[in-house]
Amino acid sequence: xxxxxxxxxxxxxxxxxxxWQSNRELNFAVNWHHHPECELMLVQRGRLDVEIxxxxxxxxxxxxxxxxxSQLHRDRSYGDKTDYIILxxxxxxxxxxxxxxxxxxFNETKVPLSAMNYIFRDHPESRQAVAECIxxxxxxxxxxxxxxxxxxxxxxxxxxxxxxxxxxxxxxANQDRVExxxxxxxxxxxxxxxxEKVTVEExxxxxxxxxxxxxxxxxxxxxxxxxxxVNFRKIKRAEQLLLTRDLSISEVGDQTGMPNMAHFYKMFKxxxxxxxxxxxxxxxxxxxx
Numbered sequence: 196x197x198x199x200x201x202x203x204x205x206x207x208x209x210x211x212x213x214x215w216q217s218n219r220e221l222n223f224a225v226n227w228h229h230h231p232e233c234e235l236m237l238v239q240r241g242r243l244d245v246e247i248x249x250x251x252x253x254x255x256x257x258x259x260x261x262x263x264x265s266q267l268h269r270d271r272s273y274g275d276k277t278d279y280i281i282l283x284x285x286x287x288x289x290x291x292x293x294x295x296x297x298x299x300x301f302n303e304t305k306v307p308l309s310a311m312n313y314i315f316r317d318h319p320e321s322r323q324a325v326a327e328c329i330x331x332x333x334x335x336x337x338x339x340x341x342x343x344x345x346x347x348x349x350x351x352x353x354x355x356x357x358x359x360x361x362x363x364x365x366x367x368a369n370q371d372r373v374e375x376x377x378x379x380x381x382x383x384x385x386x387x388x389x390x391e392k393v394t395v396e397e398x399x400x401x402x403x404x405x406x407x408x409x410x411x412x413x414x415x416x417x418x419x420x421x422x423x424x425v426n427f428r429k430i431k432r433a434e435q436l437l438l439t440r441d442l443s444i445s446e447v448g449d450q451t452g453m454p455n456m457a458h459f460y461k462m463f464k465x466x467x468x469x470x471x472x473x474x475x476x477x478x479x480x481x482x483x484x
Contacts, residue, residue, distance in 0.1 A: 197226055197227065198226075198227045198228065198229070198267065199226060199227070199228040199229075200228070200229060200230065201228045201229065201230040202230070203230050203231075203232050203283050206336070207336075207344070208474075208477045208478060209344050209478060210336075210344055210347055210348075211232075211284055211285035211288040211289075212282065212283065212284040212285075212332070212336075212347065212351070213232075213281075213282075213283045213284075214280065214281065214282045214283070214329075214332055214333050214336050215280070215281055215333075216278065216279070216280050216281075216333065217277075217278070217279055217280075217281060218276065218277075218278050219241075219272040219276065219277045219278075220275070220276055222271065222272060222273055222274075223271065223272045223277075224269070224270070224271040224272075225269055225270050225271070226269055227267055227268070227269045228267075228268070228269065229265050229266060229267045229268070230265065230283065231264055231265055231285065232264065232283040232284055232285050232286075233261070233262065233263060233264055233283070233284055233285075233286045233301075233308060234261070234262040234266075234268075234281065234282065234283045235259060235260070235261050235262075235281075235282040235325070235329055235354070236254065236259065236260050236262075236270075236279055236280070236281055236282075237257075237258075237259050237279055237280045237282075237325075237326050237329045237330070238254040238255060238256060238257070238258050238259075238277070238278070238279040239256065239257075239278040239279055239280065240256055240276065240277065240278040241255070241256075241272060241273065241274050241275075241276055241277030241278060241279075242254070242255055242272065242273040242274055242277060243255075243270055243271070243272050243273075243277055243279055244270060244271045244272075244273070245260050245262075245268060245269075245270045246268060246269050246270070246271075247262065247266060247267070247268045247309050248267070250309075252312060254279075257322070257323070257326060258315065258322070259315050259322050259325050259326050259329070260309075260312055260315070261308055261309065261311055261312060261315075261358070262308065262309055263301075263303050263307045263308030263309055264286065264303060264308070266307060266308065266309060280329055280330065280333050282329050282332060282333070284351060286298075286301055286355075287427065289348060289351045289352060289355070291431075294352070295382070295386075295428075296375065296379075296382065297355070297359070298417070298418075299375050299416060299417055299418070300359060300367040300368060301355070301367070301418075302416070302417055302418025302419075303418060304415055304416070304418050306366045306367070310366055311358050311362065311366065311367070313364065314357075314358065314361045314362065314363075317363070318361050318363075321357050321358075321361040324353075324357050325354055325357055325358075328350045328351075328353055328354050328357075329354075331346070331350055332347050332350050332351070335347050335350070374412065374415075374416040375416065377402060377412075378402065378412075378413065378416060378417070380401040380402065381398045381401050381402050381413070381421075384397065384398060384401055385398075385424065385425055385428055386428065388452070389428060389429055389432045389451060389452060390432075390449075390450050390451060390452050391452050392452055393425045393452065395409070395410070395421055395422070398413075398421060409421070426462045426465075426466075427466065429451045429452060429453060429462070430451075430462055430463055430466045430467070432450075432451050433447050433448070433451045433453075433459075433463060433471065434467075434474065436450060436451070437471055437474060437475045437478070438475065438478055438479070444456070444459075444471050444472060447459075447471065459471070
């Protein structure tokens, strides 16, 4: 089986999404592929079969499917013409300090996001609501009216909210609930000390766990390691400072608890695929455009 790792190119550096409309003539198949971004597909006309592992979803007019991060899949269209909208997005970037606890609902350590497709089958109103969000996102990105980035951000969050509230099986909201409660002091500690040195030793103390148990527990519950989580939160804060404050790169590093510039640049590039200065220039240039 030939598998392709697809690299998603974002048109707008302010938005970690890609959305487009596909118009396929006659029968057409896409080979097995995956990407770190989550994906939603909305069929507007025709038939599309999407295969995930041993399961095949047959989508027709108005049907929606959701795929998780790095979930292996392939699809095939049938008939004279199939029209559908594809929405791919980096889920992590749509969570801020007030909503970060809900990121744990989508960590996919136990339940793949594709398991949520029962919602679209069992709850037509939820399917219709998500379909409308996808259409609205597509229109917003096409028209690019003032403030469309805000509109897209809100619509992505609305989709996530629909999934959480329509999850009558409790696959998301009840996933590792006790574990999330145990980690709350740790998450509060990280958020309250973004500008300082955050240590795993203090996190272990707050969680009342040994080091080896804590690192495994955190990764299993959050879907990323404690160090990855801390770096993610620090870089998100650095992005905010770069766009809202008149600070040098070294000052931003200091204020996010990463005074070592080599380490700061390395972490920033890992999350943004560019240097802090390049990020700032691209963001501000896009905003002026």
